Amino acid sequence: MLHRCSDDDKEDQKGLSRRTFLITGVAAGGGLMLGVCFTRSRGAKAQTGExxxxxxAFVRIQPDGSITLVMPQVEMGQGTYTSMSMLIAEELEVELDEVGLEAAPPNDKLYKNPLIGFQVTGGSTSVPGFWEPLRRAGATARVMLIEAAASQWQVEPAACRAEKGEVVSPAGERLSYGALVGAAAKLSVPQNVTLKSPKDFTLIGTPAKRLDTPEKVDGKAKFGIDAMIPGMTFATVSACPVFGGKLKSVDDSKAMALKGVRQVVRLDDAVAVVGDHMWTAMQGLSALDIEWDKGPNADVTTESIVQQMARASEKEGALARSDGDFAKAIPNAAKKIDAVYEMPFLAHAAMEPMNCTVNVTKDSCDIWVGIQVATRAQTTAAEVTGLPPEKIRVHNYLLGGGFGRRLDVDGITQAVAIAKQVDGPVKVVWSREEDIQHDVYRPYYYDRFTAGLDAQNQLVAYHHRVTGSSILARWAPPAFVKGLDEDAVNGAAKEFPYAIPNILVDYVRDEPPGLTTGWWRGVGPTHNIFVVESFIDELAAATKTDPVAFRRSMLAEQPRVLGVLDLAAEKAGWGSPLPDGVGRGVSVQFAMGTYISQIAEVEVTKDGEVKVRRVVCAVDCGQIVNPDTIVAQIEGGIIFGISAVLWGEITIEGGRVEQTNFNDYRVLRINETPTIEVYLVKNEEAPGGIGExxxxxxAPAVTNAIFATTGRRIRKLPIKSQFGPE
Amino acid sequence: MPTLTINGQEHELDVPDDMPLLWVLRDVVRLTGTKFGCGVALCGACTVHVDGRPIRSCIAPVSSVVGKKITTVEAIGDTPSGEKIQRAWLDIEVVQCGYCQSGQIMSAAALLESNPSPTDSEIDAAMSGNICRCGTYPRIRAAIKQASQSG
Incomplete structure (x- = not known):
């Protein structure tokens, strides 16, 4: 949500506090103000005038003292709006509720994510990436305001201090930031400012109420799907259900006869119905008689994809890590253990179905959408319309869940193509079925392991070969180098925490025909930590060693991993008795800059039902910004993961996805939710990511717990395919 | 031409009788707090109250609610239970992305209205029709308990 600019501010002060976030969309009498807000140039130098x-590029202070953070990151539930505001407010020495927010316009130069290289909210990088730039932005403003005041008082800047939106002189005089705006704007911008020492933090590390919550409990919050533009129509769409297929013909006579149906739009691979509201569009779509040209993928099945992948996994892959000499060490091992693991395709199923509102005119294109990649939205619209990028305005809204889905702009590309054929603004909304059947899917992975133990049960040789689609090769081609996808091996190679003398990790790229694969919460590590932590558990069992003790024995050089493992074990009561049918499983990880250990207590009933009863999670994410947000993200991340480990699976038959809605793409509900305990380690290490x-x-904590109580090793997810009734 | 009473106001609407209430609220009356999630009553994002009872507006034809009192999340804070629930939601920091929360709050307010002191299993039973992909369930449970104990 955004702080609206210009005239709308008057309305804000009337009915709502200035702090209240307002969306850039259309409010009564408001009009779209985003373009207006950003007409001012933003350079490295202070702007004079006005x-x-x-x-x-991040901080703007006005004569009335109002402070705006131009927010580079989007809010999709992860608490970014609050944590980013805390970084600025800490250094600027203002209260958190003094910072208003405005969504950054698409501009990779000014608002690139330092860890990814362009404007993107993803990969759990907001706090790690903007930790320094936003504090520096706030500190720079503070130093300049102090300098402006000191010059007025004719004292040394070093003798003054900033406090609660004012500069205080040695004699105790005070000048508000608003009063200093004109003078500060004339100063040159210092290149090096000193940031506050963590011991002086007053906001960072303390619990802050989320800034986006009040409007999310009374229906006022505006998500992309809530954009309402005067004169708009509503459309819903059906893309060819078979991946790679095309539209052959469509008989729209019945649809066009329906009251309120205005238009049927034909694209190469899809057809959309435009109506007075979503209901008429839906009615119109189901009244169409569509013939598809199924194209080259009509015979693709999950089985054919996995067979292809299994074959591909037999050849050597691109080297991701090699320590010692695995090939030499393995023949000498006293005991050799092999395993194959498989993980399914997954859909995101964010609660807000895919949608995008677009108005294309002769010389402009406006897009109202919640998107994790604003500049890519602009680029695709420019390509589809033929307009220059500066004629494309992206109005970024709250996201009703991202989980990686909104890192792709396929829905925007399609909506702009539809809007090109429609007079006036049109809101394109996908049905849930369309959303699940035309996702960009978490790749299917096929992992081979070979390990060698010596006569003393020490792990001496270890080979892990990852086989699967490369998301990076499609999404960020320059990052795919020499056949290696660093994300596909993330958690398995460089971040693999265990000390083993001979390690070999390689990667084989194998693309499933037709399907597009994409980022899914936890990305590479969600896949690798499952397979690695499961296989390590297998080795513990093979050596008849306690799973915690086995891990500890290889973690002597990893104090932070050991720290969370010991904390989780202590809090979970590792080793204490459990009822019959209940087991405990453990996992450790280093991912997105954060160390975590989880211990799950899982019950397997006599008829095969799997219930996760309790999860204990110890987290060391370095410097904490907003502690309650960290706990909330961990709780939510665990629940998201439990849905996947128990039931999550997209299957392919006849080149199309078989699942349709929440009945057959099952997700966790409140009655199935375990008790979750989160324990935070406090330190001043660099902050790690927390969203994913x-x-x-x-997943491995749950499946290792199942092994502990049943002796059955789960090597293929989801669990539903291997235990009795769902 | 059905007339609906929504949040105490009468609306005369030119919509087909079989049009689900969800789309009337969102696209015609433009009350966008009620959300579209699945279209087939599987997720609860579209929950509103009809004569104080929670219903899934995505499958309720507009003809079925004529002459009844419809309450949406925009007005639930005017009821004692709704106000308590909203307060607890803020206090416990339930919300993440927030998309499902309108429906969660409507289901929770209805529960509290009919059962001022629900047990854990009564909370589970009343709330299991509402999906949250962000995983706010533990906090929903805690917030309902807190609201049930608040004055």
């Missing part, structure tokens, strides 16, 4: 102080890591290690 009495606004803008020392950098909770999802990463829950």
């Amino acid at each position: 009495e606004t102080f803008e020392p950098n 890591p909770g999802t990463v290690g829950i």
